[in-house]
Amino acid sequence: MRVMVIGSGGREHALAWKIAQSPRLTKLYIAPGNAGTEAVGENVSLDITDHSAVIESCRRLSIDFVVVGPDAQVVAGLGDDLRAAGFTCFCPSKAAGQLEGSKSFTKALCDEMGIPTAAYGHFDNEADALAYLRQQGAPIVVKADGLAAGKGVTVAMTLEDAEAAIRDCFAGTFGASGAEVVIEEFMEGEEVSLFVLCDGRNTLLLASAQDHKRAFDGDTGPNTGGMGAYSPAPVLTEALTRQAMETIVNPTVEGLIRRGTPYQGVFYAGLMLTAQGPKLVEYNARFGDPECQVMMMRLRSDVLDLLHATATGNLAGKFAVWREEAALTVILATKGYPGDYAKGSEIKGAEGLDTGDVQVFHAGTKREGERLLAAGGRVLNVTALGATVAEAQKRAYECVDQIAWPQGFCRRDIGWRAVERGE
Structure with a gap:
């Protein structure tokens, strides 16, 4: 099977890495990929927002199966366009993808089907949103209705923070994604x-x-x-x-x-x-x-x-087998992320760290000759297995400490809840 993975992040590197192990695979392409994906397949320089270009590339490369990774391409209907062009594609339809693309769509579905979720209000203007907020009080959760790359959610412990979040949305901080707002009750747990x-x-x-x-x-x-x-x-x-x-x-x-x-x-x-x-x-x-x-x-x-x-609608009878070990990943990001950050800094020591228990997945990376450079906010994903979360954490951070990248940072407490509980 000739496969193309769409995307360039750590998720796509992980998917490509695992797909590359399949006996059903004959050729793997990643579009556009990153400096890590080129080790498991062939990168294809491609603007994945241009659906016509994606379809043409799939035709040229005789692709049998397309795996779409990023949320923006799901919500934009890339899967629909690929299927209409005759390609088998792992990607929800644009209509079904509204589950992620519109928080108000999902809330309405929850109401319809009796799915337990937080009480909420949905607003398309600042005045009504602020009025509802003051009626509800804090703590409360403010969400941009559309995609905001994981950054459009504010868990506000005070009214002032919630008001600021609402104003940010309607001021255009998240572009069209914040043109409507969902305000939810704060759930304990x-x-x-x-x-x-x-x-x-x-x-x-x-x-x-x-x-x-x-x-x-x-x-x-x-x-x-x-x-x-x-x-x-x-x-x-x-x-x-x-x-x-x-x-x-x-x-x-x-x-x-x-x-x-x-x-x-x-x-x-x-x-x-x-x-x-x-x-x-x-x-x-x-x-x-x-x-x-x-x-x-x-x-x-x-x-x-x-x-x-x-x-292909053939999931009946399939099952998934898992390792008993825990896995933990630590993200190395460029200083400044998720705000403004510089690109192009050199990363040393990230090569040759992969073992059976450790894998460094790339996200925002590129190569310039022999040099590995940071090309995004989240840059490397140091991932490790262990008998417990604590053991996986220890292995991951031992690997992190071998990477020399002064312009990067990471959290040092990934997995802390499970580690505190001895899991």
Whole structure:
């Protein structure tokens, strides 16, 4: 099978790395890829926002199967355009992808199907949003309705912070994504991610993970696209997983079928484990980044086979086999991220660190001759396996400490919840 992975981040490197191990693969392309993906496949210089260019490249390269990684391409309908051109594609439809592209769409679906989630209000103007906020009080959560690269969410502990977040959205901080705002009740509990494949009707439970959104140690600083993650998340027990499937994921599958927009792809359900049970925080319509990295490290099964079965409606009877070990990833990011940051700094010591228990996935990297350069905000994902989360954490940071990159930074406490609990 000739496969093209769309994207250039750590998620796409992890997917490409795992796909490259499949006996069903004959040739792997990554578009546009990064300095790490060129070790497992062939990078294709391509503007992935240009759907016509993507389709033409797939024709030229005789691609059999396309795996779309990034959220923006899911929401923009790249999967629909590829399928219309005759290609088999792992990517939800644009209509189903609204689960991630529009928080108000998902909230309305929750109302329709009785899915437990936070109480909310949806607003298209600042005045009404501020009035609702003052009625509800703080703490409260303010979300840009559309995609904001993981940065459009403010958990506001004071009215002043919430008001500032609302004004930021309507002032254009998040572009068109903030033209509408969802304001949610603050839910008490621990947040966890659950990943499930769906071929339109059949589902396959994958794994759980927990990520760290805040930029700095102690869960402080601004929200980012994710500074690290670990899998599995022991706090999501088998009983809670069954409850989440029965009350959240399965009704979502049924609701989308009823609407005539069946979901084919991966559900990334962000859950809050409250005293009343799991509640939906939000859906993402693709693999998480950095959650994908830890899941691919743990997955024993042929991921290409599972993704292709999902895309072709043949998931029934499939199963996934996992390593018993925990996996943990630490994100090395350019200083300044998630705000302004400089590109082009040299990274030394990142090569040759990969072993059976450690894998360095690249994200924002490029090569200039023999030099490895930073070309983005999140740059490297140092990922390790261990018998426990604590052991995986130790291995990951030992590897991090061998990388010389003064212009970069990372959190030093990834996995702290699980480590404190001895998991």
